[in-house]
Amino acid sequence: MKRIVTALGIAATITLGAHGAPKNITSGAPDAKSGVVRAIAFDTAYTAIAGATLANPALSPLRHTVSNTDIAAGYRRVHYDTAPSSASGHGTGYGFFEASTYILTGNAAITGHAEYHNGKVYDVQASETTDASILYPYFTADEIGGDMSREVYSFGGSYASGFGAGWLYGASIDYTAVQDWRQVDPRPKNSVGRLNLAGAFGRKFGSYSLALGLDALKYSQSNSIKFVSELGAGKVYHLTGLGTDYKRFAGTGLSSNYSGWRYGADISLYPATEGVFGMASYHRFTFDKQLNDLNRLPVNRAAHTDWTVQAGWRTDNIIVSLTWGRSRRTGFDNIFGDPVGQVYPEIASIASYFMRSWHTGLSGLWRSQGTRHRLDLGGHIDFSHRLDCYISAPVDRRMRADAISYGIEATWVWQCAGEWLLSLKGAADMVSPAKCSLTGLAGADGYFTDMLRADYAYLTHSRALYTARAGIDRLLPHGRTIGLRLSGVLPVCAGDSNGNGFEASAVFSF
Amino acid sequence: MKRRLLLSLSYLLATIASYATVITGVVLDMSDDSPLPACAIAISPLNIGTQTDLDGVFTLDLRPGDYIIKASYVGFKPYEQAIAVGSKDMNLIIRMQSAENVLSEVVVTAQESQGPTSASRIDRAAMQHLQPSSFTDLLELMPGNISQNPNMGGVNTIKLRETGNLSATGTLSSDNPDYDISSLGTLFNVDGAPISTDANMQSIGTTAANGRTSLNRGVDMRSLSTDNIESVEIVRGIPSAEYGNLSSGMVNIKRRRSATPWTARFKADGFSKLLYAGKGILVGPSKTNTLNFDIGWFDSKIDPRDNLENFQRITASVRSSLHWRTSDVNIDWNIAGDFTATIDKSKVDPDLSLTKIDEYKSDHKETSFTSGLSLNFEKLSWLENLDVNFSASYADDRLERHLQVAPMRATVAPSTTTAGVHDGHYILGEYIADYLAEGKPVSIYGKVRLSGAIPSWQGARQHYKLGADWTLSKNYGRGQVYDLDKPLSGSWTSRPRAFSDIPALNVAGAFFEDALTAPIGANTLEVQAGVHLTALAGLDKRYYISGRPYLDPRVNAVWRFPAFDLGSRQAELQIAGGYGLNTRMPTADYLFPQEAFLDILQLNYYDTANPTENSRVNIRTYINDATNYALRPARNQKWELRFGAQVGANKLSVTYFQEHMGDGFRYSTIYGNYDYRLYDPSGIAPGSLTGPPSLESLPYRDTSILRSFRRAENGSTIDKKGIEFTLNTARWKPVATALTVTGAWFRTRYSNSMMLFEPVTDVVDGVSVSDHYVGLYDTADGRINTQFNTNFMFDTQLPRLGLVFTTTLQCMWYVKTRRLTEDGRPTAYLSSEDGQLHPYDDAAANDPMLKYLLKYYNPGLFDTYTIPTALYVNLKATKTIGRWLRVSAFVNRIIDYLPDYTSNGLKVRRNSEAYFGMELNFTL
Amino acid sequence: MKYIRLLILLFTLPLLSCSDDVPAASSVDIKIVVELPEQFSGHAAESSTFHITNLSTGNTIDITRNGSYAATVSVSPGLYTIRYDGTATLDGAPEVAIHASVSSVTISAPTTVSLPAYATVETDDLIISEIFFTGTLQTSGNSYNGDQYFKLYNNTDHVIYADGLVIFESLFLTTEKFNYEPNIINSAVSVDALYAIPGSGKNYPVAPGESLLIADIAIDHRTINPNSLDLSHADFEWYDVSTSPMYTDIDNPAVPNLDKWYCYTQTIWQLHDRGFKAYGLARIPEGKDAFMAAHYYTVDYENITVAGAFPMTKRGYWLPNDMVVDVVNLSIESNYQWNVTDPSLDSGYTYCGTINNDKTRYFHSVRRKFLAKDGDRIVLADTNNSGDDFNPFVVPSEIELQKSVTDISGATASTVTIDGITPAEQ
Structure with missing residues (x-):
């Protein structure tokens, strides 16, 4: 027992207290406070392995075996010396208030969550648009950038239950609003709304539950950039991928607007106790970017499709999953004729940006669980391929970035000295680049082309992320716990440290 | 440590296992007998416990004896039961009752009042669910309104039953001062005393600082916090005769006067942060009197990128209601002391490395005392109540401008305060201009009201109200203080004026109203008829309205049909109607305006050799008294017809209304002919002067020119017409949701009601036409706007989860606006030769200069512009956690449906921005 | 044990199925012809260069076709400004500069673009x-x-x-x-x-x-x-x-x-x-x-x-x-x-x-x-x-x-030039 503890050495973890106990607890067990039972049974690491399958709202009763509610408040910060991507900045730092609840009553499950973040994104260089990972490559950007203040409001909930002879149904709604702004020139102000709606319907077959789910996302973002300084306004560009920009509208279009829709369906199978599980899903996401000053002219639009398949097998203390997925995105430049007044007639819509990617991965977890402790040991290995191209005669730029990523993580939760609950977690994730290439930049210079070279350089380095977390909780009557969490993050790039991060929070659970 | 633990564990197992009896039990939720998994079970005094499993079942091995079994589960009341364990196994069923976080049915919508006049009533619960930042957000619940983003950068004025001023593109343009009477004429009553803004004089020069000050615009709703309000009644129809000096409608606010736990509220949204804390305690020997106190702080950024432009509001209030019971009279005395401060400031960002200074700061600190004494004589029938209201408020308003003025070219600053010819001087280069408008408006209000019963025929009841009120408004501020040599802008046409010189405004009112309720057969007729007299007392005799009484007859009647059964539910029908005349007296600024200064340049000689010594500017100044002694009050004729129906818990009310006001207040330009002497400096040889040139030595010619100044007039017409409807349905059990449909069709015609002078901008051979000829046009200068909107509010209440959420679908089906057709041909023109009006005949139409007075309007301007359907979905949710915390969140326009549309062949695309926020409410 | 083979098969399946099918750029062939004004109809082309600028992407393609007034090129569809600068001679007379240009031409299908040419007129005035x-x-x-x-x-x-x-x-x-x-x-x-x-x-x-x-x-x-x-x-x-x-x-x-x-x-x-x-x-x-x-x-x-x-x-x-x-x-x-x-x-x-x-x-x-x-x-x-x-x-x-102020920071001018760039000799 001790050897395992010392072997881990650095491990400490966040545990979201668990509630309830496995089947037949003998009444003679010493002082079984429900707080301990909940902390042990509410195993998010185990559920995460089958995360893709359990995302289906009708299967939410199978995610956990106990109810749990957390209310946490604290501060979270990570800072990278070299930015993983120039469009998303050098890390974030924000205070947060988060509440999340998972309630099992009978065969129904009700979840709810509410979050408020208030803080900063550090030194974003190549984009003044929020959600760079969703709206690439069509950012509005300038050649200055800087820190961005950020407020995030999000809340949501889901309800799943069954009726009749084994029929299942479930529905969920989630809304996230983000507000970014900067108080020094150039001053963007972005307001983002992401609304997710999902519904599912299924049937129980013996211990297996099979469910068919449909989901939809409405995405909207409006941003406007203001220059106040007397010393001159920077020039605003509308990027079109791989360091290129829409020259005709460079310098104009200070306020733009993104709106998009994402539809998808999935079919998921999950066993109540042990057996095979799996899912297959297809999603299609389209969005366009409009320039408000030119009568909301749609200058760019993109179409994105995702295939994801997961197959796995689980028992009470082992879970293994195999996933693979394919994504394709095609971006279009809308070409306009000669304007008359404010009217720009559209004459063509040319596909010029292409993203082709797929990934395949194997992940597993072994856990040993007693009445007063739980130990999780997990690992994963993935292979991913991604190709980005911008092709518009005479320009033909292509960037390929394949990588193998692998990692292990260990979580230990145990009740010690009667009224206390300790949790330790350690995780190490390594990424080592495979075949990478960047072509078509011969003789090209410019701020955004340099940013592309910097992003490519980061992708060609091997990098890692080491995480260590420690948590201590005081057990209170009626199954409540109150505790502190402290965690440290160490990002590594090409061998040496690439920044730091920590998190400190107080958590009240019941 | 570990060894001791293992030891006690084994001892316990050993003793029990030998001869224990097995207790099995199940824990159920009392409301629907559903099992409660993972419920904590404890046995005292043994101090051992267990859990129920997924099916709510638990098992215990106990030695025979008497124990107490305790079950506890979050959100449910703790359960205790004494059990006697014998030798044979036992079976227990435990039913747990949910804790009191169960929300009783909450009314989250505005309620249509059942009384004779059409009004909307909003209670505490509806306000809490709406999560408002200021009073403005409550208007979303009025029929015909939809939710708007908060606009903290300008004055928020109320508008009832009208579309508001729309621009050509159908967007709301709020700062057209010609139609301020809509908000000026809405009376705000707080705990029986009106908020008086008649003595407010804050302005920059003569303009209301582009919408940032509330000069002549009534109450600024940004300054009204909603956290200490118990209920609000917004009277859209004809108010009772008891209330006077109003033209459109009335807002009656009653504030909380009851014992309440400590309540605290923290709200954050995209624009602002709000904090509030309040407490209500019972005081006095018999614990019947209440004392409420609360403070509120609100800070909002107009644009988060600019942290130097914000609006702050600080409110503090102490309120008490005292009660005495004696044998023949019950006395209730409500007193309150309030302090409200709003600070509205904007400064240019110091991010600039230059010394550009541009600061605007306008703060308003108001302290007020209100008292309402009510004597209730139970024994006397003819005098049931005697109410005496008194309130006094004093405000300290400071509007400061600190501006670095850099004229684009050399401009001339006229700096005398007397008429006649004098020398001005060039403003050369930049200077710092400081401007202060310091107002100290004081308003005192007194009211006496007697009410009682009048004996009437069998079965009928009559009730009368009789009384009088008096409002005094006086401004004691130092007024506008600035250095004439350093005006805020080159074109300065006013002079510093002390507000304390302005005489007080006294509005006297008296009213009599009779309320009759009489059964006619099975129906009942309720009539409320009365008259309100309003007069300005102590005004200079030259004013037409000095001492002239204005009678406002107001009648509201409701005919209720007998109740009848419709299917399984009881149904009632009623028809109501009303007619009323409302009079609004002009404010102090309209009655006692600033003098109008006109400066005409006679000599403009700039000596290039040494400009500071030898240049000379000669100006002729005229001073006009801009007071309009013929100004009349604004009178609004309103009538409405309402049909109400009630079937079980479903209520429907449909109201048709029509209003006409022909004499709203507005400032319009008055042209006149002014003589002056134009000197010709071209004869001066440069460099030959030792000092400024003498006027006598220069050739000149006497000529005359047309100039204008502003004067308050009864020049605005507002015609309102529309249908409002509200439908409240019963809650539909399976989905626990009630639907409320409110909506309205409004048609509002804004135009002027008098002929207007309008200058033209043409220049012919270097001479501008408007210096010599100005046309008088019989113009309509207005718009007809129509809009039709319906709001569907689904309010879903899940008491067991402590969750209330409302999904509101707001549909603006269409907005139409059309400019009234104009005839570009003037009826007459004013000439500068004789200053007289001449008819504009065909000869004038061909005159080389006068032909430019023919204004050309292309017909496209008068087409109707239509904005098609716009749908918005708003979501508001409130979750109660435990007994002391409530987390709420709201998103307006979470989904919108704004189809593109083509207008005149142009494709118009639209989008909207969501407005979101979260809130924590603590009740400890 | 039988599971292992299944796992390996599943693991490698995706490697085969995906290929990066990135379509080639769409392009259109156009013919550009310069139309000479009457007074130069007889002249033969000497040097001639065509500048084809895509207004949307800002890329310019320059092609020279000495001795000819026409050129064919393939471009991606869009909005173009095409300019022609060349010289022409007529049996021994001095060279004449020929310019032609057309702005904002929509190219979405194979067409022929004609450029009206004009000679620069020398005015004898200020x-x-x-x-x-x-x-x-x-x-x-x-x-x-x-x-x-x-x-x-x-x-x-x-x-x-x-x-x-x-x-x-x-x-x-x-x-x-x-x-x-x-x-x-x-x-x-x-x-x-x-x-x-x-x-x-x-x-x-x-x-x-x-x-x-x-x-x-x-x-x-x-x-x-x-x-x-x-x-x-x-x-x-x-x-x-x-x-x-x-x-x-x-x-x-x-x-x-x-x-x-x-x-x-x-x-x-x-x-x-x-x-x-x-x-x-x-x-x-x-x-x-x-x-x-x-x-x-x-x-x-x-x-x-x-x-x-x-x-x-x-x-x-x-x-x-x-x-x-x-x-x-x-x-x-x-x-x-x-x-x-x-x-x-x-x-x-x-x-x-x-x-x-x-x-x-x-x-x-x-x-x-x-x-x-x-x-x-x-x-x-x-x-x-x-x-x-x-x-x-x-x-x-x-x-x-x-030598007065040249920007807001107060720096003053030091050099004197003929046209803002080429310095003037004292």
Whole structure:
């Protein structure tokens, strides 16, 4: 027992207290406070392995075996010396208030969550648009950038239950609003709304539950950039991928607007106790970017499709999953004729940006669980391929970035000295680049082309992320716990440290 | 440590296992007998416990004896039961009752009042669910309104039953001062005393600082916090005769006067942060009197990128209601002391490395005392109540401008305060201009009201109200203080004026109203008829309205049909109607305006050799008294017809209304002919002067020119017409949701009601036409706007989860606006030769200069512009956690449906921005 | 054990199925033909280069086809501006420069694009050598534009009399294009301001290589704005009578005023300080009264705004192209839509600042490029293409001569140049 503890050495973890106990607890067990039972049974690491399958709202009763509610408040910060991507900045730092609840009553499950973040994104260089990972490559950007203040409001909930002879149904709604702004020139102000709606319907077959789910996302973002300084306004560009920009509208279009829709369906199978599980899903996401000053002219639009398949097998203390997925995105430049007044007639819509990617991965977890402790040991290995191209005669730029990523993580939760609950977690994730290439930049210079070279350089380095977390909780009557969490993050790039991060929070659970 | 633990564990197992009896039990939720998994079970005094499993079942091995079994589960009341364990196994069923976080049915919508006049009533619960930042957000619940983003950068004025001023593109343009009477004429009553803004004089020069000050615009709703309000009644129809000096409608606010736990509220949204804390305690020997106190702080950024432009509001209030019971009279005395401060400031960002200074700061600190004494004589029938209201408020308003003025070219600053010819001087280069408008408006209000019963025929009841009120408004501020040599802008046409010189405004009112309720057969007729007299007392005799009484007859009647059964539910029908005349007296600024200064340049000689010594500017100044002694009050004729129906818990009310006001207040330009002497400096040889040139030595010619100044007039017409409807349905059990449909069709015609002078901008051979000829046009200068909107509010209440959420679908089906057709041909023109009006005949139409007075309007301007359907979905949710915390969140326009549309062949695309926020409410 | 084989199979399955099918760029073949004007129909092409610029992506393809007036090229669909610069000869006569251009051509299918060519006409009169329209900044950062001026230059080798030369400003903006009815652009320039140099015909001679300074207000502006200039030595100024104290113009009696024929504004004529108009010189033989009576006209267009299309009218004068001596189109790259004059008068534009309200434009002007020296007389470039003939965004000549302030930080000019770039030998 001790050897395992010392072997881990650095491990400490966040545990979201668990509630309830496995089947037949003998009444003679010493002082079984429900707080301990909940902390042990509410195993998010185990559920995460089958995360893709359990995302289906009708299967939410199978995610956990106990109810749990957390209310946490604290501060979270990570800072990278070299930015993983120039469009998303050098890390974030924000205070947060988060509440999340998972309630099992009978065969129904009700979840709810509410979050408020208030803080900063550090030194974003190549984009003044929020959600760079969703709206690439069509950012509005300038050649200055800087820190961005950020407020995030999000809340949501889901309800799943069954009726009749084994029929299942479930529905969920989630809304996230983000507000970014900067108080020094150039001053963007972005307001983002992401609304997710999902519904599912299924049937129980013996211990297996099979469910068919449909989901939809409405995405909207409006941003406007203001220059106040007397010393001159920077020039605003509308990027079109791989360091290129829409020259005709460079310098104009200070306020733009993104709106998009994402539809998808999935079919998921999950066993109540042990057996095979799996899912297959297809999603299609389209969005366009409009320039408000030119009568909301749609200058760019993109179409994105995702295939994801997961197959796995689980028992009470082992879970293994195999996933693979394919994504394709095609971006279009809308070409306009000669304007008359404010009217720009559209004459063509040319596909010029292409993203082709797929990934395949194997992940597993072994856990040993007693009445007063739980130990999780997990690992994963993935292979991913991604190709980005911008092709518009005479320009033909292509960037390929394949990588193998692998990692292990260990979580230990145990009740010690009667009224206390300790949790330790350690995780190490390594990424080592495979075949990478960047072509078509011969003789090209410019701020955004340099940013592309910097992003490519980061992708060609091997990098890692080491995480260590420690948590201590005081057990209170009626199954409540109150505790502190402290965690440290160490990002590594090409061998040496690439920044730091920590998190400190107080958590009240019941 | 570990060894001791293992030891006690084994001892316990050993003793029990030998001869224990097995207790099995199940824990159920009392409301629907559903099992409660993972419920904590404890046995005292043994101090051992267990859990129920997924099916709510638990098992215990106990030695025979008497124990107490305790079950506890979050959100449910703790359960205790004494059990006697014998030798044979036992079976227990435990039913747990949910804790009191169960929300009783909450009314989250505005309620249509059942009384004779059409009004909307909003209670505490509806306000809490709406999560408002200021009073403005409550208007979303009025029929015909939809939710708007908060606009903290300008004055928020109320508008009832009208579309508001729309621009050509159908967007709301709020700062057209010609139609301020809509908000000026809405009376705000707080705990029986009106908020008086008649003595407010804050302005920059003569303009209301582009919408940032509330000069002549009534109450600024940004300054009204909603956290200490118990209920609000917004009277859209004809108010009772008891209330006077109003033209459109009335807002009656009653504030909380009851014992309440400590309540605290923290709200954050995209624009602002709000904090509030309040407490209500019972005081006095018999614990019947209440004392409420609360403070509120609100800070909002107009644009988060600019942290130097914000609006702050600080409110503090102490309120008490005292009660005495004696044998023949019950006395209730409500007193309150309030302090409200709003600070509205904007400064240019110091991010600039230059010394550009541009600061605007306008703060308003108001302290007020209100008292309402009510004597209730139970024994006397003819005098049931005697109410005496008194309130006094004093405000300290400071509007400061600190501006670095850099004229684009050399401009001339006229700096005398007397008429006649004098020398001005060039403003050369930049200077710092400081401007202060310091107002100290004081308003005192007194009211006496007697009410009682009048004996009437069998079965009928009559009730009368009789009384009088008096409002005094006086401004004691130092007024506008600035250095004439350093005006805020080159074109300065006013002079510093002390507000304390302005005489007080006294509005006297008296009213009599009779309320009759009489059964006619099975129906009942309720009539409320009365008259309100309003007069300005102590005004200079030259004013037409000095001492002239204005009678406002107001009648509201409701005919209720007998109740009848419709299917399984009881149904009632009623028809109501009303007619009323409302009079609004002009404010102090309209009655006692600033003098109008006109400066005409006679000599403009700039000596290039040494400009500071030898240049000379000669100006002729005229001073006009801009007071309009013929100004009349604004009178609004309103009538409405309402049909109400009630079937079980479903209520429907449909109201048709029509209003006409022909004499709203507005400032319009008055042209006149002014003589002056134009000197010709071209004869001066440069460099030959030792000092400024003498006027006598220069050739000149006497000529005359047309100039204008502003004067308050009864020049605005507002015609309102529309249908409002509200439908409240019963809650539909399976989905626990009630639907409320409110909506309205409004048609509002804004135009002027008098002929207007309008200058033209043409220049012919270097001479501008408007210096010599100005046309008088019989113009309509207005718009007809129509809009039709319906709001569907689904309010879903899940008491067991402590969750209330409302999904509101707001549909603006269409907005139409059309400019009234104009005839570009003037009826007459004013000439500068004789200053007289001449008819504009065909000869004038061909005159080389006068032909430019023919204004050309292309017909496209008068087409109707239509904005098609716009749908918005708003979501508001409130979750109660435990007994002391409530987390709420709201998103307006979470989904919108704004189809593109083509207008005149142009494709118009639209989008909207969501407005979101979260809130924590603590009740400890 | 049997599971392992299943796992390996599942693991490798995706490797086979995915290939990166990235489509090739779509392209269209077009043929470009230059149409010669009649007087050059016989000429044979010497050197000829075609510049094909994609307005959306900003990429330009340059191809040379010496000896031919046509070319074929494949481009991606879009909006193009195509220009042709070449020389042509006719049996031994000196080479003639040929230019042709067409702007905003939509190419979405294989077509033939014809380029109307024109020869640059040599005018024998004064030309504009500098326009200082941006004005200066005061120490507080506020703009000050009383110190705008023109410089006219005698680029010929003989004396030219400036008497009666008319300076005009275009009615339309280069950043706002509408369907103007009537569209007279290929026969006349629509103007909204006309100021003529006085004199009876022989009063104001300009020697070859000399220039005239025409200022808005010919005073020493430094008393009002220390960052400004002393223009009291100007040759002419334009003065507008105004009676409203808010806008006063100052007349320096020592400097002769231009004869004001017409101006659209009620108060004072200021040059457009962001440079969205065209300014030029013209000789109007029929004189002021005849011209003013005959050439006033109203142009209608539809201002299509979000609120819908509103029929609008503008009033101005039409100035026949053959009366125009020289014209310079001003615009900015981010908002440029069209030239307000016929390409034969000016087929390019010059600028100060690249974006709208560019605050770095102050203290700068546009100056005509130095071409060659004829003895000690400087010859400036004049190919009727302001884009090629002018140096954009350079320090004004008066600021260089007076060593006055060149930007808001207070730095002063140190070198003196001929055209803003090439230094002048002392």
